[in-house]
Amino acid sequence: GNNPTILAIETSCDETAAAVVRGGKEIISNQVASQIAIHEQFGGVVPEVASRHHVQNMTTIVKKTLEEAELTYADLDAIAVTEGPGLVGALLVGVNTAKALAYANDLPLLPVHHIAGHIHAANLVQTIEYPAMALVVSGGHTSLIYMEDEGDYQIIGETRDDAVGEAYDKVARTIGLPYPGGPQIDKLAQEGEETIEFPRSWLEEDSYDFSFSGLKSSVLNYVHNRTQRGEDINKADIAASFQRSVVDVLVERAARAAMSYDTKQLILTGGVAANSAIREAMEVKMKKIGVQLIVPPLSLCTDNAAMIGAAAHVEWKKKNIAALTLNGVPNLSL
Numbered sequence: 121g122n123n124p125t126i127l128a129i130e131t132s133c134d135e136t137a138a139a140v141v142r143g144g145k146e147i148i149s150n151q152v153a154s155q156i157a158i159h160e161q162f163g164g165v166v167p168e169v170a171s172r173h174h175v176q177n178m179t180t181i182v183k184k185t186l187e188e189a190e191l192t193y194a195d196l197d198a199i200a201v202t203e204g205p206g207l208v209g210a211l212l213v214g215v216n217t218a219k220a221l222a223y224a225n226d227l228p229l230l231p232v233h234h235i236a237g238h239i240h241a242a243n244l245v246q247t248i249e250y251p252a253m254a255l256v257v258s259g260g261h262t263s264l265i266y267m268e269d270e271g272d273y274q275i276i277g278e279t280r281d282d283a284v285g286e287a288y289d290k291v292a293r294t295i296g297l298p299y300p301g302g303p304q305i306d307k308l309a310q311e312g313e314e315t316i317e318f319p320r321s322w323l324e325e326d327s328y329d330f331s332f333s334g335l336k337s338s339v340l341n342y343v344h345n346r347t348q349r350g351e352d353i354n355k356a357d358i359a360a361s362f363q364r365s366v367v368d369v370l371v372e373r374a375a376r377a378a379m380s381y382d383t384k385q386l387i388l389t390g391g392v393a394a395n396s397a398i399r400e401a402m403e404v405k406m407k408k409i410g411v412q413l414i415v416p417p418l419s420l421c422t423d424n425a426a427m428i429g430a431a432a433h434v435e436w437k438k439k440n441i442a443a444l445t446l447n448g449v450p451n452l453s454l
């Protein structure tokens with residue numbers, strides 16, 4: 121039918137997640153087991169550790185998700201799973217679980233691209249109207265994606281080096297903040313002043329690409345030089361100044377993309393879209409240029425399975441059913 125009830129599974133990085141979504145828009149249940157506390161002690165995600173914890177938690181999370189939904193397998197129309205991109209060992213746990221569940225319950229298996237998932241989180245709060253533009257900012261991606269129609273993804277710009285979340289995490293580590301650094305910088309920046317002039321990388325004038333390694337290096341050098349000279353550093357000012365540089369670039373690029381392409385909506389999504397300064401600045405700018413901004417709530421911006429269930433609805437309509445030979449693809453293209 122048009123309103124399929126889909127059980128979705130997501131294990132591309134360090135969150136073991138499952139959700140039941142109906143018709144691509146309605147969250148029936150949504151469970152996330154975060155491994156943040158585990159990876160915190162290593163200062164970042166350790167792939168092998170992530171895989172092992174997915175194995176340990178996956179079945180329990182699926183069970184909890186169905187219990188929360190008060191549903192059984194007989195009530196489901198399909199199983200969806202993140203096929204990629206992500207950490208291969210992490211992806212395999214979700215993919216294998218989904219294949220087993222699809223086979224055992226004779227349900228179609230829907231493969232979902234993680235970034236399509238982040239974009240479709242927007243459909244859980246509002247309705248995406250095409251053509252639409254999406255800015256996906258996460259730990260692994262910084263991409264501007266133009267969608268003329270549903271399921272049609274055109275990458276018009278992406279990072280040439282570090283993803284923006286990666287830059288956040290590295291800068292955070294440099295000033296001694298725990299992993300993941302994004303939320304920590306976000307908080308600390310609110311107490312700081314934008315007194316330090318860090319570079320903004322604009323690249324070519326007509327490009328929609330991003331570059332954050334120059335900014336990251338500039339912050340690292342600043343901290344290194346000050347520390348060597350025995351001078352104090354003001355962490356809050358560093359956080360605020362770094363963040364301002366990121367915000368300026370993201371907002372300019374997104375606004376120019378939204379104006380140059382025929383679009384009424386801009387979707388801001390991915391883990392870094394949880395950032396308060398980015399949300400605020402984007403809101404102001406989009407209002408100014410008359411583009412509707414859709415930003416999912418924080419819990420749907422960071423990795424979750426509800427967004428995979430929302431994106432799976434598109435695959436359902438396309439009848440894109442995966443074979444039981446489906447594999448995890450770490451560098452899957454959109």
Ligand code: KG4
Pocket residue numbers: 133257258259260261284285286288289300301302303306390391392393394395396421422423
């Ligand atoms: O989408 P996500 O949960 O996982 C990936 O697919 O990568 O994004 C994780 C990234 C991390 O780099 C984290 O530091 C960043 O999102 N992040 C933030 C904030 N919350 C999470 N960055 C800036 N400000 C935040 N409030």
Ligand code: ZN
Pocket residue numbers: 234238258259390391422423
């Ligand atoms: Zn993600």
